[in-house]
Amino acid sequence: MSRIIASAAIRGAHKVIQQAEDMLERAITERDEGFTFEFPDTAYYLPMIYGMTGFAVKTLGDMRVALGMAKELLHPEPEEHLWKPYLGEALDSGMATLFAEEVIMALRYINGLEPAVDPETGYIYNGFITDTVQRNLGIQLVDGTMPGFAAVIGAAPDGDTAVRIIRELQEKNILIFLSGHVNGNSVTKQLLRKGIELGWDTRIVPVGPDTEHTIYPLNWSVRASFIFGGRKGGDFKGHLKYTKDRVFAFALVLGELDDLKWSTGAGAINMGYPAVCDTDVPVIHPTGVCTYEEVDKEFDHSKIVQKAIEVRGLKIIVEKPPIPVAYGPAFEGERIRKEDMFIEFGGTRTLSFEWVRMREMEEIEDGKVIIVGNNWQERYEQGGQMPLGIVVDVAGRKMQKDFESVIERKIHSNINEAQGVWHMGQRDINWMRISHNAKKEGFTLEHLGIINAVMTHNRFRAIVDKVQVTIYTDEADVLSLQEEARKVYRERDQRTAGLVDEAVDIFYSCLLCQSFAPTHVCVISPERLGLCGAFNWLDCKAAYEIDPTGGNQPIPKGELIDARYGRYTGIDEYLRKASGGAVETLNLYTIMQNPMTSCGCFECIIAIVPEANGVMIVQRGHTGMTPVGMKFSTLAGSVGGGTQNPGFMGIGRNFIVSKKFLYGDGGIKRIVWMTKNLKESLEEAFGKRAAEEGVPDLLDKVADETICEDSERLLEFLTSVGHPALEMEPLL
Ligand code: SF4
Ligand code: ZN
Numbered sequence: 001m002s003r004i005i006a007s008a009a010i011r012g013a014h015k016v017i018q019q020a021e022d023m024l025e026r027a028i029t030e031r032d033e034g035f036t037f038e039f040p041d042t043a044y045y046l047p048m049i050y051g052m053t054g055f056a057v058k059t060l061g062d063m064r065v066a067l068g069m070a071k072e073l074l075h076p077e078p079e080e081h082l083w084k085p086y087l088g089e090a091l092d093s094g095m096a097t098l099f100a101e102e103v104i105m106a107l108r109y110i111n112g113l114e115p116a117v118d119p120e121t122g123y124i125y126n127g128f129i130t131d132t133v134q135r136n137l138g139i140q141l142v143d144g145t146m147p148g149f150a151a152v153i154g155a156a157p158d159g160d161t162a163v164r165i166i167r168e169l170q171e172k173n174i175l176i177f178l179s180g181h182v183n184g185n186s187v188t189k190q191l192l193r194k195g196i197e198l199g200w201d202t203r204i205v206p207v208g209p210d211t212e213h214t215i216y217p218l219n220w221s222v223r224a225s226f227i228f229g230g231r232k233g234g235d236f237k238g239h240l241k242y243t244k245d246r247v248f249a250f251a252l253v254l255g256e257l258d259d260l261k262w263s264t265g266a267g268a269i270n271m272g273y274p275a276v277c278d279t280d281v282p283v284i285h286p287t288g289v290c291t292y293e294e295v296d297k298e299f300d301h302s303k304i305v306q307k308a309i310e311v312r313g314l315k316i317i318v319e320k321p322p323i324p325v326a327y328g329p330a331f332e333g334e335r336i337r338k339e340d341m342f343i344e345f346g347g348t349r350t351l352s353f354e355w356v357r358m359r360e361m362e363e364i365e366d367g368k369v370i371i372v373g374n375n376w377q378e379r380y381e382q383g384g385q386m387p388l389g390i391v392v393d394v395a396g397r398k399m400q401k402d403f404e405s406v407i408e409r410k411i412h413s414n415i416n417e418a419q420g421v422w423h424m425g426q427r428d429i430n431w432m433r434i435s436h437n438a439k440k441e442g443f444t445l446e447h448l449g450i451i452n453a454v455m456t457h458n459r460f461r462a463i464v465d466k467v468q469v470t471i472y473t474d475e476a477d478v479l480s481l482q483e484e485a486r487k488v489y490r491e492r493d494q495r496t497a498g499l500v501d502e503a504v505d506i507f508y509s510c511l512l513c514q515s516f517a518p519t520h521v522c523v524i525s526p527e528r529l530g531l532c533g534a535f536n537w538l539d540c541k542a543a544y545e546i547d548p549t550g551g552n553q554p555i556p557k558g559e560l561i562d563a564r565y566g567r568y569t570g571i572d573e574y575l576r577k578a579s580g581g582a583v584e585t586l587n588l589y590t591i592m593q594n595p596m597t598s599c600g601c602f603e604c605i606i607a608i609v610p611e612a613n614g615v616m617i618v619q620r621g622h623t624g625m626t627p628v629g630m631k632f633s634t635l636a637g638s639v640g641g642g643t644q645n646p647g648f649m650g651i652g653r654n655f656i657v658s659k660k661f662l663y664g665d666g667g668i669k670r671i672v673w674m675t676k677n678l679k680e681s682l683e684e685a686f687g688k689r690a691a692e693e694g695v696p697d698l699l700d701k702v703a704d705e706t707i708c709e710d711s712e713r714l715l716e717f718l719t720s721v722g723h724p725a726l727e728m729e730p731l732l
Pocket of ligand 2: 138532601674
């Protein structure tokens with residue numbers, strides 16, 4: 001590392017620590033040392049400090065201790081040091097800088113200054129990034145749909161350049177965090193002025209206006225190591241190795257660098273994140289921390305994203321259909337409001353449905369899009385509303401009837417990923433909108449067909465040899481075909497209902513999360529879906545056909561050793577190998593003994609409530625307290641990392657209404673508390689299952705957060721309604 005940069009980094013660290021100390025002393029005078037603080041929705045205190053030192057900062061007094069640790073990392077100012085700063089010192093001061101920045105952000109929260117607000121526009125920055133976001137995005141990071149994230153710091157030379165850089169990152173599906181400024185100007189402001197939609201939905205997340213705010217994506221990324229990697233506080237080597245090897249992040253630094261940017265950058269380099277700058281910085285070659293350039297430069301803004309991708313070695317797979325608008329998962333979350341809408345289909349406004357049909361090879365023509373309807377062009381040009389039936393015909397030597405629903409579910413992403421096109425729902429309750437802008441760019445009904453033809457081909461290459469799409473626009477056609485489709489939907493549902501664990505010889509594993517949680521294996525059976533909710537047994541079966549060496553492998557069940565707890569010889573054998581010896585044996589149908597391991601991206605957590613002789617369930621995103629005395633974030637912290645934790649387990653939402661849910665422990669009747677969100681979203685299926693168990697009004701007897709958030713009142717409630725769990729055999 002160049003001497004000049006190291007000096008700048010060390011100078012920056014001194015300044016920012018001083019700043020943090022001044023702020024802290026003021027805060028302590030105003031409040032007192034015992035004043036407590038926590039960032040929103042995290043189980044990891046001040047995550048960077050906790051990760052590196054194991055010290056849990058809970059009060060202002062603790063912050064003083066933490067700053068003391070930062071100072072210990074610091075080396076004398078370069079002037080006093082006879083100009084001999086070297087790499088290690090700059091890196092240490094980089095980490096010290098991150099500690100100080102984390103304290104500064106905590107203090108800004110205490111002072112009501114976070115999340116920051118842009119004075120010009122009133123735009124509210126994201127501020128601290130929660131654990132929940134880490135868990136929500138987990139699956140996309142592990143399956144490669146999101147190849148990494150970029151911290152974009154500073155300002156582009158002009159607004160158009162800012163937009164071009166951001167669009168390029170978006171199209172490559174890279175998550176974008178924005179922070180810092182150059183003389184008051186910033187990429188955030190440049191995008192706001194251009195009317196670009198910011199936020200999680202478009203994966204452009206401005207975290208704050210200053211360089212200090214860069215700590216947010218950094219202390220967010222270290223939580224991947226806690227949550228998925230199972231690393232503990234204080235294991236700094238482990239955390240830094242994890243972020244370097246598994247978190248694909250980099251920085252784009254636009255505009256001039258000052259001391260603080262250098263010292264923050266040194267902190268990021270510590271974590272294995274390189275920076276590419278658009279100014280004439282000295283290039284820093286591999287020094288041991290990274291095997292790639294740690295700081296590099298690219299003056300051409302049309303090449304800077306590509307440069308960063310190469311430097312960090314990201315794998316980008318972008319498959320874009322030939323359509324006149326941008327395309328990629330980054331556009332999936334974008335909404336189209338009524339004012340921006342050119343035309344819509346379905347959503348109970350018009351007849352509409354979508355249907356994937358298996359055909360014989362000779363029946364269809366690959367890549368063909370047919371639009372059926374009387375003068376559909378003119379009707380489309382008028383905008384407004386229109387009936388619409390989308391029939392995707394597929395044929396392939398390895399195609400099976402069972403895969404129809406798997407392919408059909410992807411229509412949602414196929415369509416939604418087009419910029420300016422929006423899709424919701426499925427089957428005959430779908431709803432689509434095309435925006436004025438997309439229309440202006442030349443988007444027509446034909447493109448809806450092209451998208452589905454091309455993307456179905458891309459996604460299901462190994463099982464689909466031919467795809468043909470027909471779009472119906474006349475009410476009479478849509479009506480009659482919808483009837484036909486409905487019959488098929490019903491048949492499929494019946495078939496799925498009959499698909500029980502006993503009826504198959506093969507279960508599937510999902511190993512996708514091993515890139516994050518190396519010992520975790522999801523065992524997916526017909527009646528138990530993966531804990532992230534994204535894979536059921538049929539999905540895995542299709543995925544295995546598509547890629548026989550991929551993340552979903554067949555597990556021959558072998559012999560049933562224990563019918564009540566769901567233990568099979570084949571699963572145990574498989575797991576011993578696939579978990580690298582970490583898991584010896586597994587019971588599919590209980591939470592009490594050798595339950596399934598959890599990675600980190602579970603939709604819900606079940607935990608036993610011993611006092612109530614039952615279990616409670618909370619979904620991610622729920623921020624309130626639960627009757628076991630822990631919030632979701634805290635619970636999640638103790639469940640993940642690929643270990644078995646009797647009494648606690650991560651599960652997919654739909655598992656709750658499966659017949660195999662805690663079958664060995666007494667099933668659905670064990671549920672004594674569940675969030676209102678879960679109760680409402682599962683109401684119908686839950687009612688059905690409860691009736692089968694002989695307690696049709698069970699849901700009314702299950703408490704939720706509006707009834708209580710502690711075990712004492714929970715017991716009172718359960719007693720008053722006569723909850724069946726109180727009469728069941730003891731759980732423990
Ligand atoms: Fe990860 Fe399990 Fe989901 Fe696969 S099914 S992505 S292993 S949580
Ligand atoms: Zn996972």
